[in-house]
Amino acid sequence: MTNPCNLCHSTNFDELSNVGRDGALRTVICKNCGLVFSDPFPIDTTEYYQKNYRILYKGTYSPKIKHIYRAANVALERYQRLESCLLGKKKVLEIGSGGGEFSYLLTKKGFDVSAIEPNEGYGNYSKEQYDLNVQIGFAQNLEFPSETFDFITMSHVLEHVDNPTTMLEKLCSWLKPNGIVALEVPNVEAVCQSPKSTFHTAHLYNFNTETLTLLAEKTGYSVIQSCLSKDGGNLTLIAQKTESPKPLLEITGNYENVFSTVKNHTVFNHYLSPFPYSRLLGKVHKFFNERKATATFTDAKQVLDFCYSSND
Numbered sequence: 001m002t003n004p005c006n007l008c009h010s011t012n013f014d015e016l017s018n019v020g021r022d023g024a025l026r027t028v029i030c031k032n033c034g035l036v037f038s039d040p041f042p043i044d045t046t047e048y049y050q051k052n053y054r055i056l057y058k059g060t061y062s063p064k065i066k067h068i069y070r071a072a073n074v075a076l077e078r079y080q081r082l083e084s085c086l087l088g089k090k091k092v093l094e095i096g097s098g099g100g101e102f103s104y105l106l107t108k109k110g111f112d113v114s115a116i117e118p119n120e121g122y123g124n125y126s127k128e129q130y131d132l133n134v135q136i137g138f139a140q141n142l143e144f145p146s147e148t149f150d151f152i153t154m155s156h157v158l159e160h161v162d163n164p165t166t167m168l169e170k171l172c173s174w175l176k177p178n179g180i181v182a183l184e185v186p187n188v189e190a191v192c193q194s195p196k197s198t199f200h201t202a203h204l205y206n207f208n209t210e211t212l213t214l215l216a217e218k219t220g221y222s223v224i225q226s227c228l229s230k231d232g233g234n235l236t237l238i239a240q241k242t243e244s245p246k247p248l249l250e251i252t253g254n255y256e257n258v259f260s261t262v263k264n265h266t267v268f269n270h271y272l273s274p275f276p277y278s279r280l281l282g283k284v285h286k287f288f289n290e291r292k293a294t295a296t297f298t299d300a301k302q303v304l305d306f307c308y309s310s311n312d
Contacts, residue, residue: 005030006037006165006205007215008250013039016262021200033214034254036188036206036262043201045162046138049118062125063099065294065303070286071101072307078155078184079105085180085224085238086111089150093174095139096157100126104304107132114149116142129300140167147176155184156234158212159203168219175241181221184236185212189261192231192275198262210254212237217246231275 004011010032017027028039063071079102086092090112097103097115099122106113107130115134117123123136135142140161152171161167171181188198188206199206207215212235213223221239228235270276297303 005035007035007211008033017199021197025199027199029255029259031255033211033251034258035211038204041204062121065297066290068099068300068303069290069294071099072304075102075105078102081236082182086151091149093149093152095154097134098122100130100132103132104130105308108308144174146173148174149179150176151180153182158183159185159205162204164205164215165219172220172241179241182238184234187228187232187235189258190233191265192233195265195267195270208258209235210251214251220245
């Protein structure tokens with residue numbers, strides 16, 4: 001093992017898997033707290049996310065109209081989850097803003113939004129199309145004055161970070177007293193996806209509710225709420241800055257629970273469940289809806305304004 005557990009500093013691990021979505025990938029689980037992570041890390045994160053990530057997973061250097069329409073609907077769903085926690089907030093930071101769809105929605109709602117996006121293609125596209133305040137780079141390497149923001153949000157970012165502890169500590173310093181951080185990550189205990197897709201190169205860390213909660217408490221936050229998506233695939237956690245980190249603790253039984261869930265999520269069990277069939281039907285339905293909805297659009301901002309105005 002190259003490094004101790006990023007959450008509890010234990011060096012007592014068990015191999016959980018040796019295959020990922022893209023082929024061979026060694027994944028381990030901490031026997032003390034249940035955190036799951038790649039060992040060793042399979043990528044150079046700087047090169048991967050600045051240049052290659054969007055091309056590998058989206059097939060394009062900048063978003064296409066169908067990607068923008070899809071992301072707009074995701075942004076609306078995300079706003080609904082976070083709306084109550086955004087009340088009374090003004091200055092917002094989005095880390096990992098992608099094509100800028102959520103940041104643009106927040107600006108239309110009246111928030112003062114800053115954003116960070118490591119991918120050059122997507123980040124520059126969002127600046128040009130929507131006139132967003134986006135810094136191209138990694139949050140780990142950037143600086144803001146202490147107590148700048150009321151609200152910081154990261155959706156599907158923390159699993160890509162090579163040191164989640166230092167990341168959340170840094171965000172805590174950027175938040176005003178009682179500021180809010182909202183995190184969304186894949187749920188390692190999800191069984192809605194094929195077991196062959198549970199782990200993949202881009203995700204260095206894999207969280208469940210227990211490990212993400214402990215990470216937040218360890219780095220200076222008090223958890224307000226956490227919830228899973230309808231299919232159990234994603235986990236959202238909302239926490240408030242307290243600046244009173246809790247001591248490291250063992251999460252009793254979490255290793256056993258996660259290990260059992262992952263190991264029992266076999267191909268055979270998966271195809272006996274409704275998930276592969278509902279996902280296929282959902283993809284077909286989404287394909288035709290997106291094709292119909294985007295047929296008349298050629299401009300990115302036009303797509304977002306249409307989606308957001310119809311949901312005011």
